[in-house]
Amino acid sequence: MTEPAARAVATPKPRRDLDRAVVRFAGDSGDGMQLTGEQFTIEAAVAGSDIATLPNFPAEIRAPAGTLFGVSSFQLQFGSQRVYTPGDHLDCLVAMNPAALKVHLGDLKTGGLLVVNTQAFDKRNLDKAGYTSNPLDDPALAERYRLHKVDMTALTVQAIQDLALDTKEKNRTKNFFALGLVSWIYTRPLDSTLEWIKRKFAKNPLIAEANTRVLKAGHAFGETAEIFSEHYQVEPAEMAPGLYRAMTGNRALAWGLLAAAERSKLPIVYGAYPITPASGILEELAMHKRFRIRTIQAEDEIAAVTAAIGASFGGAIGVTASSGPGIALKGEGIGLAVTAELPLVIFDVQRGGPSTGLPTKTEQADLMQALYGRNSESPIVVLAPATPGDCFYVAYEAVRIAVKYMVPVMVLSDGFLANGSEPWPIPDPSTLPPIDIHFRTEQEGFFPYLRDPATLGRPWVRPGTPGLEHRIGGIEKQDVTGNISYDPDNHDHMVRTRAEKVRRVAQEIPPTSINGPATGDLVVVGWGGTYGAITAATERAQLEGKSVASVHLRHLNPLPPDLGHILREYRRVLVPEINSGQLVRVLRAEYLVDAVGFNRVRGLPLATDEIYEALTQLLEGQA
Amino acid sequence: MSATTGAGPTQAPKYTKKDFESDQDVRWCPGCGDYAILSAVQKSMPDLGIPKENIVFISGIGCSSRFPYYMNTYGFHTIHGRAPALATGLRVARPDLKVFVVTGDGDGLSIGGNHLLHLLRRNVNLTVLLFNNRIYGLTKGQYSPTSELGKVTKSTPMGSADRPVYPVAFALGCGATFVARTVDRHIAHMEETIKRAAAHKGTAFVEILQNCNVYNDLAWNVMYDKEQRLAHELRLEHGKPLLFGPVDDRRALVMDGLNPTVVSAKDTPADRLWIHDESNANAAKLLADLFAPDYPVPVGVFTAVNAPVYEEILMEQEQRAMSERGAGDIAKLLTSGDTWKIE
Numbered sequence: 001m002t003e004p005a006a007r008a009v010a011t012p013k014p015r016r017d018l019d020r021a022v023v024r025f026a027g028d029s030g031d032g033m034q035l036t037g038e039q040f041t042i043e044a045a046v047a048g049s050d051i052a053t054l055p056n057f058p059a060e061i062r063a064p065a066g067t068l069f070g071v072s073s074f075q076l077q078f079g080s081q082r083v084y085t086p087g088d089h090l091d092c093l094v095a096m097n098p099a100a101l102k103v104h105l106g107d108l109k110t111g112g113l114l115v116v117n118t119q120a121f122d123k124r125n126l127d128k129a130g131y132t133s134n135p136l137d138d139p140a141l142a143e144r145y146r147l148h149k150v151d152m153t154a155l156t157v158q159a160i161q162d163l164a165l166d167t168k169e170k171n172r173t174k175n176f177f178a179l180g181l182v183s184w185i186y187t188r189p190l191d192s193t194l195e196w197i198k199r200k201f202a203k204n205p206l207i208a209e210a211n212t213r214v215l216k217a218g219h220a221f222g223e224t225a226e227i228f229s230e231h232y233q234v235e236p237a238e239m240a241p242g243l244y245r246a247m248t249g250n251r252a253l254a255w256g257l258l259a260a261a262e263r264s265k266l267p268i269v270y271g272a273y274p275i276t277p278a279s280g281i282l283e284e285l286a287m288h289k290r291f292r293i294r295t296i297q298a299e300d301e302i303a304a305v306t307a308a309i310g311a312s313f314g315g316a317i318g319v320t321a322s323s324g325p326g327i328a329l330k331g332e333g334i335g336l337a338v339t340a341e342l343p344l345v346i347f348d349v350q351r352g353g354p355s356t357g358l359p360t361k362t363e364q365a366d367l368m369q370a371l372y373g374r375n376s377e378s379p380i381v382v383l384a385p386a387t388p389g390d391c392f393y394v395a396y397e398a399v400r401i402a403v404k405y406m407v408p409v410m411v412l413s414d415g416f417l418a419n420g421s422e423p424w425p426i427p428d429p430s431t432l433p434p435i436d437i438h439f440r441t442e443q444e445g446f447f448p449y450l451r452d453p454a455t456l457g458r459p460w461v462r463p464g465t466p467g468l469e470h471r472i473g474g475i476e477k478q479d480v481t482g483n484i485s486y487d488p489d490n491h492d493h494m495v496r497t498r499a500e501k502v503r504r505v506a507q508e509i510p511p512t513s514i515n516g517p518a519t520g521d522l523v524v525v526g527w528g529g530t531y532g533a534i535t536a537a538t539e540r541a542q543l544e545g546k547s548v549a550s551v552h553l554r555h556l557n558p559l560p561p562d563l564g565h566i567l568r569e570y571r572r573v574l575v576p577e578i579n580s581g582q583l584v585r586v587l588r589a590e591y592l593v594d595a596v597g598f599n600r601v602r603g604l605p606l607a608t609d610e611i612y613e614a615l616t617q618l619l620e621g622q623a
Numbered sequence: 624m625s626a627t628t629g630a631g632p633t634q635a636p637k638y639t640k641k642d643f644e645s646d647q648d649v650r651w652c653p654g655c656g657d658y659a660i661l662s663a664v665q666k667s668m669p670d671l672g673i674p675k676e677n678i679v680f681i682s683g684i685g686c687s688s689r690f691p692y693y694m695n696t697y698g699f700h701t702i703h704g705r706a707p708a709l710a711t712g713l714r715v716a717r718p719d720l721k722v723f724v725v726t727g728d729g730d731g732l733s734i735g736g737n738h739l740l741h742l743l744r745r746n747v748n749l750t751v752l753l754f755n756n757r758i759y760g761l762t763k764g765q766y767s768p769t770s771e772l773g774k775v776t777k778s779t780p781m782g783s784a785d786r787p788v789y790p791v792a793f794a795l796g797c798g799a800t801f802v803a804r805t806v807d808r809h810i811a812h813m814e815e816t817i818k819r820a821a822a823h824k825g826t827a828f829v830e831i832l833q834n835c836n837v838y839n840d841l842a843w844n845v846m847y848d849k850e851q852r853l854a855h856e857l858r859l860e861h862g863k864p865l866l867f868g869p870v871d872d873r874r875a876l877v878m879d880g881l882n883p884t885v886v887s888a889k890d891t892p893a894d895r896l897w898i899h900d901e902s903n904a905n906a907a908k909l910l911a912d913l914f915a916p917d918y919p920v921p922v923g924v925f926t927a928v929n930a931p932v933y934e935e936i937l938m939e940q941e942q943r944a945m946s947e948r949g950a951g952d953i954a955k956l957l958t959s960g961d962t963w964k965i966e
Contacts, residue, residue: 307712473700
């Protein structure tokens with residue numbers, strides 16, 4: 001039944017922590033990059049970061065505009081911990097013209113954030129920078145980096161259209177657009193810069209007004225375009241040999257579905273309503289119709305999930321996705337899939353809440369919603385990817401489990417994973433476990449709720465199969481026959497059966513991998529996008545000789561069968577989460593262990609430092 | 624997937640009504656109009672010429688939505704209001720199936736109004752049967768979105784404060800390509816209308832005036848009472864003038880400027896008569912708002928036009944993507960674009 005050797009498991013890799021970001025502003029020497037960098041430095045300092053800066057400008061007071069040697073740049077590194085250098089590789093590059101891109105692109109990390117001012121990429125500037133064609137038109141650029149093409153010049157002029165300034169004066173304020181945008185991306189407050197503008201241009205209120213407006217316009221643009229930051233990044237120290245590509249979590253979820261469609265030989269019907277940060281999956285899938293991925297941009301979240309259920313009823317693989325608010329709306333539909341016992345895959349790309357909350361900030365606070373957020377007893381399988389690349393395997397695994405057990409499977413991604421990009425070792429898809437599809441066709445002895453003794457799954461019948469016409473629905477049904485039943489004992493039996501079916505998915509879970517000693521003083525248990533920070537904090541403690549291990553859960557329901565035993569092998573259990581303590585409650589309830597939570601709900605990924613501090617305190621008995 | 628899981632034989636066997644009756648006990652109240660509708664649908668099925676394993680009934684919640692349990696076809700009794708969305712997903716997955724959506728005035732126009740709107744504008748190829756009894760029956764007698772203003776019910780003891788929605792006008796406003804109305808007690812007309820709707824390509828919307836004898840008895844008495852019916856029923860027939868009323872007092876519906884007006888038929892010159900044209904959706908919109916006592920009650924096909932079908936466009940795009948660039952290949956995709964090697 002199970003294929004332990006061939007399970008979809010991401011390659012674990014060593015990581016080093018990098019709770020900081022390196023940003024470089026680059027443009028023409030007349031673009032005001034030094035001023036921009038200096039102001040951003042102050043903003044970052046005000047926000048409590050440690051900082052190191054590296055201004056870099058041409059010796060000429062006014063080097064010829066647009067040339068490679070006329071490029072001026074300002075780099076800074078800021079972070080929550082001690083920062084000793086301005087950094088080697090860039091997390092974010094702002095390029096105001098082609099020359100700046102050419103000079104600095106080589107320093108940008110794969111998957112880094114690249115913001116360019118598109119208007120400067122005209123024939124003249126491209127020639128001066130030595131580009132024979134526009135590098136922004138090369139799809140490889142957007143694949144390797146998280147590219148944001150912004151017409152900063154036009155947006156700047158629009159923001160101050162009515163002010164009595166000439167075009168040159170207006171254009172000159174565009175560096176403040178860039179500053180506003182980057183301040184948004186890295187959540188740095190604008191106050192210090194607004195103050196500075198007031199002081200600096202006290203005698204020229206018109207210029208002060210223009211700079212203020214443009215700064216705010218850049219900031220507002222970041223919010224409207226919903227550009228994500230990810231400055232607390234943890235990266236692998238050394239990479240295993242192999243072929244790599246850059247991968248974001250959203251694309252990996254989409255490609256995992258493509259792999260599942262190909263392997264199962266079934267069409268996937270993907271119902272979704274646009275919502276940040278999940279829309280990228282819909283957009284990605286819509287480009288791959290030749291995999292028989294049929295995307296429906298539904299009228300609302302409820303239609304999205306019910307269309308997916310209709311597709312599963314028809315013998316395709318129904319998938320829907322959203323973020324927390326949309327998942328709340330889908331709850332009744334998911335319950336229908338639970339009782340109709342149809343395969344359904346649901347992606348929840350979590351964001352800050354409640355309600356609209358923080359649409360562009362990450363959070364892990366939908367775990368309880370995933371486990372319990374439906375009326376009555378409606379258990380589903382819940383999985384969580386640990387890294388952007390891991391989303392590929394988890395999406396595939398979700399489909400495999402959903403069709404094998406005839407059960408809804410929810411995947412908890414988050415804004416950090418969705419938009420985060422990492423160098424990803426390209427897998428050989430033939431090594432993925434098979435997705436076996438069995439549509440029932442034999443009439444002899446058929447009942448809609450007959451059960452497979454191993455999985456408890458019921459038969460999947462494609463409408464169109466002669467002699468197997470049957471009706472299913474949301475009303476409680478008698479086991480086996482599927483006829484409507486209000487019998488109290490049957491209901492009790494069905495509640496238990498649906499729960500047991502989900503519980504049996506535990507037979508798909510490989511032995512839990514422990515990072516560190518199998519027994520000791522402390523185990524750190526995490527799930528989802530905190531994987532990197534938890535692993536780095538644990539490894540730092542281990543280097544210092546502390547008796548600490550970490551365990552990262554991909555299966556949240558059912559939990560790994562060996563987990564209870566593992567937790568009891570340590571004196572203390574620490575559970576860091578970006579919520580107010582959800583997994584920790586589950587673990588306490590499930591295993592009666594005195595697990596302790598470490599919880600920060602700031603819309604930001606957890607930092608290695610803070611986890612390290614929490615585990616140290618717990619070890620020292622201070623927590 | 625084996626060949627036997629396909630759409631089955633293309634030639635339907637000779638069916639009778641009995642072939643479409645399921646083994647389930649029908650649980651509507653005695654005297655409910657739904658019995659007549661069920662019978663008419665079961666009687667219409669053999670004439671569709673479709674193998675019954677290729678027919679699917681999808682419903683939401685409400686009295687009408689119990690319907691699929693009683694049809695010996697594939698069926699899915701889903702959740703309140705969402706049948707149109709679920710059926711859309713089904714059609715996208717399986718454009719080879721004949722799909723019916725059974726809904727009511729509350730299910731289709733209140734909780735599911737949004738889905739019905741988008742189903743109709745997308746023109747998904749399926750048939751919607753909306754049973755309109757102007758009341759919530761399953762929840763025991765609250766007013767519905769089609770109840771008349773001032774309706775006194777358990778939830779509105781002093782009368783309802785919201786104006787009703789008219790299903791035919793709603794459907795036409797959503798861009799429906801086939802809109803018809805029929806009555807639960809007019810068996811032959813009901814069967815004829817259902818068959819025409821089922822033959823339409825695109826979303827066919829049929830409002831069935833249905834009696835709830837327990838909570839809203841005789842809401843459609845104008846269509847039941849012999850005399851009233853004779854005075855008001857206007858049978859819409861393509862290419863024929865809009866005439867109604869008893870033989871000795873025949874009336875004609877004509878346009879007076881932009882206003883539909885009732886005049887005496889015998890005093891009206893032939894060139895002034897309003898000739899019903901199913902291909903004219905604008906004219907249908909004028910007819911949609913008419914009702915007794917001031918106007919006739921039109922029944923039959925208001926409009927039947929052709930328009931692009933949602934899932935056909937999706938399938939065409941899929942076929943085009945595959946023929947232009949070949950079927951998807953995940954191994955190729957994974958290594959496409961910007962990759963690099965680490966030794």
